[in-house]
Every structure is written in C-alpha cells, then in structure tokens.
Amino acid sequence: MTMPQTVFALVDCNNFFVSCERVFDPALEGRPIVVLSNNDGCIISRSNEAKALGIRMGEPVFKIRDLLKQHRVRVFSPNFSLYSDMSERVMKTLEQFSIRPEVYSVDEAFLDLSEIDACVLTTYGRDIQETVHQWTGIPVSVGIAETKTLAKIAVELAKKSPKTHGVLNLTGSPYRALALQRTALKDIWGVGPRLVKRLEHEGIHNAEELCQKEDGWLLKRFSVMLVRTVYELRGISCLGSVTRDPHQKSIIYSRSFGTPVETFEAMREAVSAYTARAAEKMRHQRLSVRTLNVYIATSKFHPWEPPYANAAMMHLPVASDNTSELLFYAQRGLSRIYQAGYRYKKARITLLDLVPTHQIQQGLFDTADRTKSSRLMAALDRMNRDFGAGTVHYASEGFEKAWRMRQESRSRRYTTSWDELIILQCD
DNA sequence: TCTGGGGTCCTAGGACCC
DNA sequence: TCTGGGGTCCTAGGACCC
Numbered sequence: 168m169t170m171p172q173t174v175f176a177l178v179d180c181n182n183f184f185v186s187c188e189r190v191f192d193p194a195l196e197g198r199p200i201v202v203l204s205n206n207d208g209c210i211i212s213r214s215n216e217a218k219a220l221g222i223r224m225g226e227p228v229f230k231i232r233d234l235l236k237q238h239r240v241r242v243f244s245p246n247f248s249l250y251s252d253m254s255e256r257v258m259k260t261l262e263q264f265s266i267r268p269e270v271y272s273v274d275e276a277f278l279d280l281s282e283i284d285a286c287v288l289t290t291y292g293r294d295i296q297e298t299v300h301q302w303t304g305i306p307v308s309v310g311i312a313e314t315k316t317l318a319k320i321a322v323e324l325a326k327k328s329p330k331t332h333g334v335l336n337l338t339g340s341p342y343r344a345l346a347l348q349r350t351a352l353k354d355i356w357g358v359g360p361r362l363v364k365r366l367e368h369e370g371i372h373n374a375e376e377l378c379q380k381e382d383g384w385l386l387k388r389f390s391v392m393l394v395r396t397v398y399e400l401r402g403i404s405c406l407g408s409v410t411r412d413p414h415q416k417s418i419i420y421s422r423s424f425g426t427p428v429e430t431f432e433a434m435r436e437a438v439s440a441y442t443a444r445a446a447e448k449m450r451h452q453r454l455s456v457r458t459l460n461v462y463i464a465t466s467k468f469h470p471w472e473p474p475y476a477n478a479a480m481m482h483l484p485v486a487s488d489n490t491s492e493l494l495f496y497a498q499r500g501l502s503r504i505y506q507a508g509y510r511y512k513k514a515r516i517t518l519l520d521l522v523p524t525h526q527i528q529q530g531l532f533d534t535a536d537r538t539k540s541s542r543l544m545a546a547l548d549r550m551n552r553d554f555g556a557g558t559v560h561y562a563s564e565g566f567e568k569a570w571r572m573r574q575e576s577r578s579r580r581y582t583t584s585w586d587e588l589i590i591l592q593c594d
Numbered sequence: 595t596c597t598g599g600g601g602t603c604c605t606a607g608g609a610c611c612c
Numbered sequence: 613t614c615t616g617g618g619g620t621c622c623t624a625g626g627a628c629c630c
Contacts, residue, residue, distance in 0.1 A: 204598035211598070229596035245598090272630045359628045392604075392628090419600050468597055480623095515599090573596090
C-alpha cells in the first residue's frame, strides 16, 4: 500500500518584528533596524541591512553600542502587543489558502497543500506571498515540500537565494539532493548544537550525508527523534500536528529585573506581580492550574558575585484560576526558597498541570465559592483590558516597582491601544 | 552598568510495588 | 543467607525550537 503523497507549505515572515515596525513607519525601509529583547538586553530581530553589518542574533546590546551608533541603526524596544496582533492578521489571511493553517510560532505557519494540483504549487505559493503582503504589509517567504522538515529547508533556501524571490517548491524536484547537500547540519529542524557535534564526530557534515545513513546505525548511536528527522528529510512525512492542541501544558511568566532585587519585600512584590500576569494569561485561555513553580535567581553573568538559584514547587489541593489563591501559594513558595544577602536578577512563575476550567474536579472539603470568585476574576480582567493593563491590581504587587524592566524605545501600539493610533496629517 | 522569554518532548533515574 | 527483576509512576534535567 502506498500512502498518498503529502505536501506542506511553510509560510515564514521575513524578519518579523522588524517588518512589523516598518509597516507603520515606511521611512524605516532600506535602513538598518533591530528589535531588542525584554529589558533591552539582546538583539532578537534584525533587518537585512542590520544583518549585513554583522549584527548577530541574540547579541547583547552593550557589546555593540558603538557599532549601532556608527551606522545609525534604529533600535526598538520590543512591542509584543503590536507583533502578536500583526501575527493574528497574517494567520487569518492564510486561512484563505488552507482550511486550518497550523500556527507553529508567532511568525510561521504550515499549510497542508496535499490537495493542490502539483503543477500549480509554485504559483500557489506566490499567490500566498502576494496576498499576505497586500493584506497585512508583512513580507513572507514560502517553502513547499513533501514533509515539514523539507519545507523548512525550502524556506531557508528561498530566503537565501534571490533567484527564488522568496518562494521555493521542492516537491518532486531534481534539486532536492542538491538542496540537502547545501544544508548544514545546524540548519536542519530538530538538530541542535549538541547533535551537530556528535554527528560531525561521525563524519557527517550536511543533510544529504545524514540521509544516506542506515536506520539501524542511527538508532544505535542516536535517538528515535533523529531517525524521525531523517525520514522527513527523505520525503516521508512522520511529524504530526505542530499546533498546541487541545490546550497548552504550561504557562511561564519570566522577567529579568531592571535593577537587582535585594530585599524580601521587593521580591515578594515582583513574584506577586508575575503571578498575577501568569494568572491573567491562563484565564484568557480558560484554564486552571494545579501546580505552581516559583523560581528566583541571581545573575549568571557576574562570576564575582555569589550565585544562588532555587525553585519551589507548590501543589494546589484543587485546580484554580483565582489570582488571590495563586498569590497565597506563590508567596508561600517564595518564603521557602528566599535567602537574604543576594542580588537577585530574575524571577519566574511557571503554571503546570493546566486543566480546562470547566472540568475541574471539586475537592471533597473544598468550600470556596467558585462561581463568585470566577465572576470577580472576570470583572478584574475586563477592567484591565478596557482601561489598560494594571488599572486594578493586588496590593502585594507593589506600587514602586523599582525592579521593573527597562524599555527605553518602544514604538506605539498602533493596533491595540486607542491612545496610540497612528495619526495622519493631511495638509 | 549593560547578557530575553516562552514553550515542548524525551530520557534517565529514583521510589515503590509485586 | 540468598541480594532478582519487571513494571509503573514521577520528576529533574537535557535538548531543541522560535
């Protein structure tokens, strides 16, 4: 029995965060720009002009300040509400081309094109590219192939070679072997730095050579995961859906502090604020949590300071989506791990064991009035949504927030905040 | 002075049971 | 005195991804 041939397209937004900034300020076109991580720490998105200057992904900003200045690179603090809104617009547009695009990340989606006539696939890809650009202003590249792993390779090659104009169809292509030959190990989806090292040690240096290896040999030395990747490279689709279904398994809220935290009170504020943010995210997805993890740490970059990191795992008797309840456990967890005398740089709240709120198992001795508390939470979320984040918050989150992260040059939230709409002048 | 944040999956090893 | 071995469940940590 032969399986029907699968075909996937990977649609990948070019330099996504940078492209979002450009949509609302066309003067940025052709200029080097970068977007920074939270706390204005590292580079997380670069325009082609910035890449050409040798600015690397993940580069700490303080190391390249002179370079940025010298070339008059426009620098943006991240504006995630803008980016996620733009992302939704792109994904919505893709629904024109496939019943249910699999949203893989903020800037990537897979489309199942198995039903599309093989002779029109490349044209179809171009159509996707043009429509997304026209409807959202975001430039995308499209890679088409028999498996998701090959589609990834196709899209990377499409970005690199100008001849393709951003669309490359590898299905049934005589160039596939050549494409694999030109793909370094580190550029294969699922192969990270550790595997690269081990594979190179075995004398394998590109995707094509990896494909030639026998299954048994791979299995003996590596894992089933790598075997799966190799099958994909050979054109046999064996990855399931990449979307987060049926619901997310964990929610993290993690931030570095703008200035180090050195007192229990300040840390308690930060942990409370982070817990409240994580709880908001969770309620937005109609989930409740059974296990909560509190983590605090000093900087890992200051070897001259005494290091400390610890985490506390807290189990709730009954799954909850109530911020007050979560705050109680978070604070209790914190007092278990907090040690005085350190300069803390980061805190993190992880919510694990998430369950849909509508199917919570009530505890035998649980007397809390769940309906009442969920109405309170809904009211709180609504106020913060309609009147701006932080309109109403818990006192334990604090008011001074000296630990709050730095954000010096964020663009306006053009699409999600009434106060920050774009203004046109017509003279 | 300044070094991000949010996820998933797999595996090894310990605890415990029969 | 003999010091087995299989199964399951849980967790921490590794590896990878964007």
